Amino acid sequence: MRNVFLFIRRYFNLVFFLALQVVALMILFRFNKFHESVFDEFSNEITGSVNSRFNSVENYFALKKENEALRQQNAELLNKLKADFSWPDSSQQFISDTIRIDSLEQYRKFLFLPAKVISNSVNTQQNYLMLQRGSAQGVTPNMAVVGPSGIIGTVVNVSKNMSVVMSLLHRQSKxxxxxxxxxxxxxxxxxxxxxxxxxxxxxxxxxxxxxxxxxxxxxxxxxxxxxxxxxxxxxxxxxxxxxxxxxxxxxATDFFRIQNAFVVKNLQREELEALEKSIKKN
Amino acid sequence: MSDLLKNIIRFFVFILVQVLILDKINPLHRFITPYLYFLFILWLPFRIPRLGLSLLGFVFGLTLDFFTHTPGLHAAACTLIAYLRSFLIGLLRPKEAVEISYAEPSVTSMGLMPYATYVLLLTFVHHAYLVFLEFLEVGNILYFFGKVLASTGISLLLIAITEMLFNRKSRYRTNVA
Missing domain, CATH: 2.40.10.350 (Rod shape-determining protein MreC, domain 2)
Structure with missing residues (x-):
């Protein structure tokens, strides 16, 4: 027993170093498996505030491209307006069914919540984005994130005012x-x-x-x-x-310059999950 | 400025430069990732005990990890080089005891060649370990060596530029005060 203590005392530096390594590797591999940890909860708010401050400066450099993309999306949406379509036959008249409109909210499946991208990476194997919109603004994990020109990724972690998005450019994204x-x-x-x-x-x-x-x-x-x-x-x-x-x-998304994104909320998700659960039970 | 204050400032400056500037640079090539932040560990004073060095390396790496969402990745690499640092300095230092005359490793305190070897070896070890952890699941050997060598090259270039830009005055310490 005495020898064990002597050994530890003699090699305390090495033991301490190895312990730190083990801790580091443990967080590394645990995190990648589950995409969540206590770790992220408190750090998100701090790193998020640093990132958002820097981002407000950085934004100016990409304004032109960003405007272009948003304008294009606007045009696309305007083209979908009902007012743009006329009826070829005057005997047919377009009447909106008011009852249906009253209950339209129930039929809506996807809700788009705008969010600002405050940090983004493309040069590692596991790329994440950070959005300035969190649980207080209605974001929950597992929501999809899309941009003006194409899809971006999935929300994996949410804090009060920020959320972390697993980019499409992530080795585990499917x-x-x-x-x-x-x-x-x-x-x-x-x-x-x-x-x-x-x-x-x-x-x-x-x-x-x-x-x-x-x-x-x-x-x-x-x-x-x-x-x-x-x-x-x-x-x-x-x-x-x-x-x-x-x-x-x-x-379709240029991952080098993402500035604005939409978090997509599936309003029927709970119903769907409940249904799927009931199948598994039987 | 005291050593402690200087190193605290360096801690934050290196993290911010890495996160806000170097990580934002579009990759020139898939092999190249510019890393500079670990120079903080190479510049730490001689007289910090090995235990403190390992711990400081861990905390420093972990701080960067908070920003890059890769908890543990940089912490592991930084702990490794912080641990190996003292052995290398022990091997490379000139005959007279430099730790007493100078505060921290630099070209003036160690001599050009020993300092260059010290930087080169630790940079290589840092990158090799980092890329090894990152690519553990890929196992493409060409990719691994390509990325390690290319990133090491870029890092050395960045370190050389930093050393030239910020001429650290390594004062010869005497007890005259």
Whole structure:
């Protein structure tokens, strides 16, 4: 026993160093598995306030591009207004059903909450964004985040006024995708090297795919609104192990300059989850 | 300015420069990540005991981790170089006891070649360990070495620039006061 104590005293520096290493590695691997830890709760508010202060300066550099994107989105939305459509036949008259409108709120499935991006990274294997909108403003984990031009990621951690988003450029991010042409479901993931491209796997060979085809979110996703653009096929390749396509997809979102985003709230999520739970019980 | 105050200021400046400037630079290439923050550990005074160095490295790395959302990653790498630091200084220092004459490692206190070796080795170890942890799940050997070597090169360039820009006056310490 005495020798053990002597040993520890002699090598106390080494033991202390090893203990710190073990602590560091433990937090590292635990965090990546569960995407949550006590750790983040208090640090988010502090790092968030530093980031948002710097971001208010940094914003000016990308204003032009950002305006462009927002204007484009505005135009797209304006084009969807009812007033833009006229009826070809004058005998038909458009009447809105007032009863239906009164209860319209119940049919709404997705609600878009605007949020400002206060930090973003693209150069690690696990990229996260930080939004200035937290649980006090209605954000909960697992909500989708989209940008003006395409999808961005998923909320993984929320504090009172900030939230952390797992970027699409994260080694553990997975999104169900479909070809805009209508068929061919697959799974989007990131290989961890180039921030401009993601990979679409598991699309069966029966679907005809060409370079330039658009990839959008699927209607089966319980997070993402259906039909939201993910990217454009850049290269068509084969996955030899499974006999399906392996497509290189250029992301629609330019991850180098994200400034504004929308957190997407699925208003029917609770109902859906309750239903799924009841199936599992039986 | 006292050593303590100087190092506290350095602590925050290095973290902020890394988070607000270097991490925002668009990657020139997928292999290159500019890292400079760990120079804080290389510049710490000689007389901090090894125990304190390890602990300081851990806290410093963890502070950066809060910003990058990779808890433990930089902390592990910083603890490693903080621990190895004293061994390297022991091997590389000139014959007379520099710890007594000078406060912290620099070109003047250690000599150009020993200091360069000291920086080169610790930078390489830091990057190798960091990239090793980051790529543990990938296992692409070319990627690993490419990234370690490219980042080490860029870091050394940044350190060289920093050393030239901020000429640290390493005063010869005497007991005359």
């Amino acid at each position: 999104v169900v995708a479909v070809m805009k042409k209508g068929s061919g479901f697959g799974e989007i993931s990131w290989e961890g090297s180039n921030p401009h491209f993601v990979t679409l796997m598991k699309v069966p060979k029966t679907v005809q795919i060409q370079k330039g085809d658009t990839v959008v979110t699927s209607q089966f996703s319980d997070k993402y609104p259906p039909g939201y653009v993910i990217g454009i096929v850049e290269e068509v390749g084969n996955d030899e192990s499974s006999g399906s396509y392996k497509l290189k997809v250029k992301t």
